[in-house]
Amino acid sequence: MTLVLAALVLWMAAWLLNTRIAGSSLASSYIGRVAVPVVFGLSVLAIWELVVRGLNVPQVILPAPTIIAETFAAETGTLWIDFRQTALKGAISGYVIGCLAAFVVALAIDRSTFLRRGLLPIGNFVAALPIVGTAPILVNWFGFDWQSKAAVVVVMVFFPILVNTVQGLADTAAMQRDLMRTYSASYWQTLLKLRLPAAMPFVFNGLKIATTLALIGAIVAEYFGSPTRGMGFRISTSVGTLELAMVWSEIAVAALAGTLFYGAVTLVERWVTFWHPSQR
Amino acid sequence: MSQAAAIEAKNLDLTFETGDGAIQALRDVTLEMRKGEFVSFIGPSGCGKTTFLRVVAGLETPTGGEVRVNGMSPDEARRDRAYGYVFQEAGLYPWRTIAGNVRLPLEIMGYSRSEMADRVNRVLELVELSGFENKHPWQLSGGMQQRASIARALAFDADILLMDEPFGALDEIVRDHLNEQLLGLWEHTGKTIGFVTHSIPEAVYLSTRIVVMSPRPGRIADVIDNPLPRTRPLDIRDTPEFLEVAQRIRKGLRAGHSYGD
Numbered sequence: 001m002t003l004v005l006a007a008l009v010l011w012m013a014a015w016l017l018n019t020r021i022a023g024s025s026l027a028s029s030y031i032g033r034v035a036v037p038v039v040f041g042l043s044v045l046a047i048w049e050l051v052v053r054g055l056n057v058p059q060v061i062l063p064a065p066t067i068i069a070e071t072f073a074a075e076t077g078t079l080w081i082d083f084r085q086t087a088l089k090g091a092i093s094g095y096v097i098g099c100l101a102a103f104v105v106a107l108a109i110d111r112s113t114f115l116r117r118g119l120l121p122i123g124n125f126v127a128a129l130p131i132v133g134t135a136p137i138l139v140n141w142f143g144f145d146w147q148s149k150a151a152v153v154v155v156m157v158f159f160p161i162l163v164n165t166v167q168g169l170a171d172t173a174a175m176q177r178d179l180m181r182t183y184s185a186s187y188w189q190t191l192l193k194l195r196l197p198a199a200m201p202f203v204f205n206g207l208k209i210a211t212t213l214a215l216i217g218a219i220v221a222e223y224f225g226s227p228t229r230g231m232g233f234r235i236s237t238s239v240g241t242l243e244l245a246m247v248w249s250e251i252a253v254a255a256l257a258g259t260l261f262y263g264a265v266t267l268v269e270r271w272v273t274f275w276h277p278s279q280r
Numbered sequence: 281m282s283q284a285a286a287i288e289a290k291n292l293d294l295t296f297e298t299g300d301g302a303i304q305a306l307r308d309v310t311l312e313m314r315k316g317e318f319v320s321f322i323g324p325s326g327c328g329k330t331t332f333l334r335v336v337a338g339l340e341t342p343t344g345g346e347v348r349v350n351g352m353s354p355d356e357a358r359r360d361r362a363y364g365y366v367f368q369e370a371g372l373y374p375w376r377t378i379a380g381n382v383r384l385p386l387e388i389m390g391y392s393r394s395e396m397a398d399r400v401n402r403v404l405e406l407v408e409l410s411g412f413e414n415k416h417p418w419q420l421s422g423g424m425q426q427r428a429s430i431a432r433a434l435a436f437d438a439d440i441l442l443m444d445e446p447f448g449a450l451d452e453i454v455r456d457h458l459n460e461q462l463l464g465l466w467e468h469t470g471k472t473i474g475f476v477t478h479s480i481p482e483a484v485y486l487s488t489r490i491v492v493m494s495p496r497p498g499r500i501a502d503v504i505d506n507p508l509p510r511t512r513p514l515d516i517r518d519t520p521e522f523l524e525v526a527q528r529i530r531k532g533l534r535a536g537h538s539y540g541d
Contacts, residue, residue: 173371175367175368175369175371176371176373178339178365178367179365179367179371180388181338181339181358182337182339182358182363182364182365183361183384183385183388183389184358184359184361184388185388189388193373193384193387193388194373197373197375273375274375275374275375275416275418276374277418280418
């Protein structure tokens with residue numbers, strides 16, 4: 001009981017501390033902006049630890065953060081193998097293929113009214129298919145290894161990129177297009193010098209949404225068949241053998257990888273679309 | 281200066297088909313602009329002054345009549361890079377620097393690298409923007425952005441400059457300054473300029489000829505030869521000659537007008 005009380009006290013203290021920081025002159029400084037989420041995150045972990053220990057929560061329901069950390073440290077070899085299989089091979093290659101394909105199709109759709117009327121609704125339809133339905137089929141087609149996971153990721157990231165790029169390519173002012181016409185600019189010149197740069201903020205919206213979709217797709221697809229490695233494989237088998245600390249370790253890896261991936265795309269976005277009002 | 285025609289329009293008609301019927305934007309517009317002239321187009325909104333400029337630029341296709349630009353059709357003239365067009369908004373590309381924006385038409389027209397650098401420097405100096413090459417458009421004031429857009433239209437050697445209310449969105453002081461600069465520029469480049477405006481003093485101050493237009497349908501109400509000398513200090517605007525021309529324009533505008541009836 002004392003541990004639970006300690007958790008309550010800690011919660012109040014952390015709350016008070018964060019309100020103080022947010023209200024002080026530190027709030028707008030770099031230290032302040034980093035401190036608030038760090039204090040919040042650490043206090044959540046500490047309260048989790050105290051409550052789990054204080055109420056004797058069984059490990060199969062919720063392991064304590066320290067237990068998870070222990071497992072994480074002991075199993076880094078396995079976690080790395082799983083990460084390589086799922087994130088690097090499945091998610092990243094699927095992401096790259098899917099984004100490139102969607103981008104090319106978007107250019108084609110933009111150029112032809114016929115394709116816009118025909119392909120966009122089909123894309124819409126495909127995007128509405130549930131991933132748990134299509135993943136087993138793709139695993140059947142492309143085998144158990146990472147290729148089928150990449151295929152699932154391609155299907156998942158394709159539509160958001162497509163829609164955003166098509167919309168972005170249409171996002172130029174009439175005046176800007178007239179200007180290119182007064183120069184007698186060709187289709188490709190207008191595309192390269194006006195429409196693609198103008199579309200970039202939209203494209204990056206799609207790319208950011210796709211990062212999280214890629215990781216989810218690659219993990220979930222492993223539930224339907226995989227070699228004896230991979231994050232999704234490990235999660236489903238570890239749940240079966242009640243090794244919940246291992247499941248949570250994989251979740252931690254997925255969260256870290258997803259955040260880093262998203263962050264990396266955001267950095268590139270800031271570099272490419274520095275001119276956009278949202279970035280400057 | 282040669283008296284050859286830079287722009288000739290004969291019995292020009294343009295009808296837009298819209299949802300609620302046809303709108304006649306231009307009716308029977310006949311006009312000749314000689315090389316080196318500075319012609320202003322003035323009139324209330326809907327009088328077709330912008331439409332006329334767009335027809336000359338080949339951005340709209342007339343439904344009747346004929347236009348020749350340097351003796352060619354507007355489309356041929358455009359491909360021949362016969363004119364530079366300055367729009368109401370500066371419309372600079374935010375991802376390009378000021379120098380990059382001025383370089384845009386040169387890149388499209390395939391100038392060499394050293395030629396581009398030379399020309400960019402020269403026209404930026406002409407509009408007094410030297411030193412701002414590496415700024416981005418959003419870092420400049422509206423007047424400076426509009427000057428950069430004029431530099432962009434001057435960068436390639438088109439001998440016709442079409443300007444569609446380029447200073448409409450700017451305040452009076454900036455506008456005076458840019459008017460003065462534009463006159464100087466016209467004087468030492470000898471370009472033919474077509475200039476759309478809704479400001480009477482601006483039209484009188486700048487042009488050698490003023491075309492007064494009236495709306496519904498858009499047509500020419502009066503063409504006034506400006507008797508003012510070519511060199512014009514800003515305070516010429518207080519002379520009786522200036523006021524007389526202004527008065528005649530006002531009368532022309534009123535005659536073609538039909539508000540409220």
